Amino acid sequence: MGMLRDGTVGRRFTIMYAAGFLGSGLVLLVLTYVMSGVRVSAPASANAPAPSSSGSSDLAAAHQQVRVLQGQLAEVHARQEHRLVVASLLALVVTAGLSLLLGRLLAGRVLRPLRLITAATRRITAENLHERLAVTGPADEVKELADTVDGLLERLEASFAAQRRFVGNASHELRTPLATIRASLDVAVAKPEPAAQTLALAGRVRTELDRVDRLLDGFLLLARAQHGAFADRTLVSLGGLARAALGDRAAGIASKGLAVDTEVRPAAWTRGSAVLLSRMVQNVVDNAIAHNEERGWIRVATDSDGSGARLVVETGGQVLDQSRVDRLGQPFERLGVARTGSEGSSGLGLSIVAAIVSAHGGSLVLLARPEGGLRVAVTLPSAAPENEAVRTGVRA
Structure with a gap:
């Protein structure tokens, strides 16, 4: 006890x-x-017969x-x-x-x-609202309380599921009118000798359409990660995903003059959705590039031990407020204009990372470095490859 x-x-x-x-x-x-x-009182000597003057000495002695x-x-x-x-x-x-x-x-x-x-x-959290207390025993006040909590969890589960379905369905439905608008722009620009104003307007609209597309992609990915049911679970190497993400973004890294220090070990294996885990690593790397200072630096490391497979991405920069950094895992949370990066940022990057990590049973730690910059550490349950031929997420 x-x-x-x-x-x-x-x-x-x-x-x-x-x-x-x-x-x-x-x-x-x-x-x-x-x-x-309570006790019996002793007989008083006053009640005893007074000895005569001629009484014997034996009576006095008694x-x-x-x-x-x-x-x-x-x-x-x-x-x-x-x-x-x-x-x-x-x-x-x-x-x-x-x-x-x-x-x-x-x-x-x-x-x-x-x-x-x-x-x-x-x-019981938002990821396992399907669990119930299911208290057994007599129908007393304690069981009534437990049944009330179970009813509340059931209503919350239904509400969360409806919200996720709405986000997913709305994102899918919005793609059709966006595709129609994009096609209309292409038709207008394809006309012979289009006006300069038309071309300028088409360029601006395309930029906004691209932002909306990225936002919808983020919504869909966030809804899928929060749902937490993956049919494509397989062995994934965090080291392979990190090398692939850095290679795909070599041009963006070079354009900002960033120095990249890597300590990527291919032994950092985990099990989960290869698509979602790849997007998780990409978002972390994108965040490090987009919200970095010119000619700054990025440090990427992966390793694995008994506590799990880890991905750590660090950047330099200005000193950040830890209380505000703690909120970056929530949708549309940013650290002001200095860290919003390009206008194309949707504000969903790290919230998608947090949802994917949580769905895979891992942990995400966002730390404002005392020297300045941000440290993003992802820890996922480690998994040993069955054989060396299994190399999901590893790029030669």
């Missing part, structure tokens, strides 16, 4: 039970002491002996009363200790179902 914290219901129950036990013991001791104090015996009896009674008082005090102290112990045991027994409900509720 865990320690009862100050101010908890368990502490109050312990005090209540202990007070009840201690009060009962105190009443019992008082009654015992009162009943033990009276003297009686008085001595009465004194000894009184002394014995006094010692007995003293021992009874001492024993009563010791019994009271022992009763107080036992009362606290019994009170704590009973409080723990009474609150044990509530602790189980609390622990089970804490384990």
Whole structure:
């Protein structure tokens, strides 16, 4: 049984039970002491017949002996009363200790179902809303509370599922009018000798359409990652995905004059959706490039040990506020104009990373480096390849 914290219901129950036990013991001791104090009084010497002046010395000696015996009896009674008082005090102290112990045991027994409900509720998050407390037992207040929590979880699960379906369906439905607009622009530009204003307008509209396309792609990927059900789970090398992402973005890295330091180990294997994990690594690398300073640096490292397979991407730059960095895993969270990068940024990059990591049972740590810049660390459950021929995500 865990320690009862100050101010908890368990502490109050312990005090209540202990007070009840201690009060009962105190009443019992008082009654015992009162009943033990009833005794037969010794006959008074005044009632004895007065010896005659001619009484013998034996009678006087007998009276003297009686008085001595009465004194000894009184002394014995006094010692007995003293021992009874001492024993009563010791019994009271022992009763107080036992009362606290019994009170704590009973409080723990009474609150044990509530602790189980609390622990089970804490384990349930947005990714496993399908789990239920499913408390069994008599139909008492505790089971009623558990059933109420299960009903709330059921409603939350339905709400989350409806939200994800809406995002996915809306993203799919919006692609049709966007494709129509893009086709109309192509037709207008393809006409003989289009006006300069038409060409300028078409260019601006295409730029905005590209942004909307990226935003819809982000919504779809975020909805899929949050759903967490992948039919394409396979062995994936984080090292291979990191090398592929850096190679595909070599032009963007060169255009900003970024220095790249890599420590990529191919042993960083994990199991999951190759498509989503590839997008996760790409988003982390894109974030490091887009939100970096000119002629800055990027450090990319992957490794694996008993704690899992890790991907770490660090960048330099200005000193950031950790409280604001902690919110970058939420959709559309940015660190101001200095770190929003290009206008094409959707603000979903790291939120998609967070959703993919969570869906794969991993952890994401965003740390503002004391020297300036950002450190992104992804840890996923490691998996050993069955044979060296399995190389998903590795580029030669």
